[in-house]
Amino acid sequence: MGAVTVADQWHWQKWEGRPYLTCELLEPWHHGFFTQAFAPELPENLVRIFHPEIPAYRVKQVHGNTVLTPHEINWEGEHFSPADGIVSTASQQAVFVATADCTPALIGDRRTGKVAAVHAGWRGTAKRIIPEAIQKFLDAGSEIKDLLVALGPAISGEVYQVSTDVAVEMGVSLGLQDLADDLDGMLLALENLLDSPILPDDEHEKVRLDVRRVNQLQLEQLGLDLGQMAIAPHCTYQQPEHFFSYRRSNQKNVQWSGIVSR
Structure with a gap:
C-alpha cells in the first residue's frame, strides 16, 4: 500500500491507562481508534475523552451505504436509525462507528472542520x-x-479469506462492471492492479481480500492523493491483545472509533 501505511503516522495514546490509536493525518481534530480495553463503554461515555459535554452520535450499523447527518438520526424502537456513516453539520459534534474486523474510516475536511x-x-x-x-x-x-x-485497524488481506463472489463485488465497486459475469477475467484484472487487493488462497473458489486497499483505490478514483490517506498498520485478527475480531472469535464484540468536528 505504499507510503500511506507508514507506521510513524500512527501513535498509541492512553486514557486512564487504556490504549487507543490516533493518526497524525487527523491531528487537527480530537479523535481516536479505541481498543477492546474500552469495552463495553459506548460513545456517550467515550466522548468524555475528547470533551466533557458535547453530544456523541452513533447509528444502528447494517452493512449498507447510508450516511446520515446528526439531525437525521432518530431513536427507533430499540435502536438508532439504520446507517453505516455519519457526517457532521456543525462544530463540536462527535461521530462514532463500531467495528470488529470491518474498516473504521474517520474523515476530516481541513478547510471547514467537518468530519x-x-x-x-x-x-x-x-x-x-x-x-x-x-x-x-x-x-x-x-x-x-x-x-x-484515516482507515483504522481492520482485518488484513493476508488473513481474510472470502469467496471469489466477494472479489467480483469488489471489482464491480472499482468500475469493472464489464467483468461481472467473467470470474476468471475479473480475478485477473484485480490481480493486475498495483498492490492488488486480492491475494491467492489454497482453497478452491476462495481468495484473500484486503478491504482497506479496495477503499483506498476507490478514494484514488475520486481524486484523493496518497498524502490525503493513511492506513493503520494494525490487524484486528492478528492482534488479540488489542482488538476484538469477529473472524477470530465469532463473538459480537466491538471497538469504537470517533472524531469531533471543529
Missing part, C-alpha cells in the same frame, strides 16, 4: 460507502483536495 465516521466492511465497501460519505462532504461545499481519510 465523518464510516463503518466499511466488505458489504459496505462493495456498495461504496466511503465514496457516499465523500459525496456528502462535496454536497455541503467541501472540495476533494481538503479531505483527509
Whole structure:
C-alpha cells in the first residue's frame, strides 16, 4: 500500500491507562481508534475523552451505504436509525462507528472542520460507502483536495479469506462492471492492479481480500492523493491483545472509533 501505511503516522495514546490509536493525518481534530480495553463503554461515555459535554452520535450499523447527518438520526424502537456513516453539520459534534474486523474510516475536511465516521466492511465497501460519505462532504461545499481519510485497524488481506463472489463485488465497486459475469477475467484484472487487493488462497473458489486497499483505490478514483490517506498498520485478527475480531472469535464484540468536528 505504499507510503500511506507508514507506521510513524500512527501513535498509541492512553486514557486512564487504556490504549487507543490516533493518526497524525487527523491531528487537527480530537479523535481516536479505541481498543477492546474500552469495552463495553459506548460513545456517550467515550466522548468524555475528547470533551466533557458535547453530544456523541452513533447509528444502528447494517452493512449498507447510508450516511446520515446528526439531525437525521432518530431513536427507533430499540435502536438508532439504520446507517453505516455519519457526517457532521456543525462544530463540536462527535461521530462514532463500531467495528470488529470491518474498516473504521474517520474523515476530516481541513478547510471547514467537518468530519465523518464510516463503518466499511466488505458489504459496505462493495456498495461504496466511503465514496457516499465523500459525496456528502462535496454536497455541503467541501472540495476533494481538503479531505483527509484515516482507515483504522481492520482485518488484513493476508488473513481474510472470502469467496471469489466477494472479489467480483469488489471489482464491480472499482468500475469493472464489464467483468461481472467473467470470474476468471475479473480475478485477473484485480490481480493486475498495483498492490492488488486480492491475494491467492489454497482453497478452491476462495481468495484473500484486503478491504482497506479496495477503499483506498476507490478514494484514488475520486481524486484523493496518497498524502490525503493513511492506513493503520494494525490487524484486528492478528492482534488479540488489542482488538476484538469477529473472524477470530465469532463473538459480537466491538471497538469504537470517533472524531469531533471543529
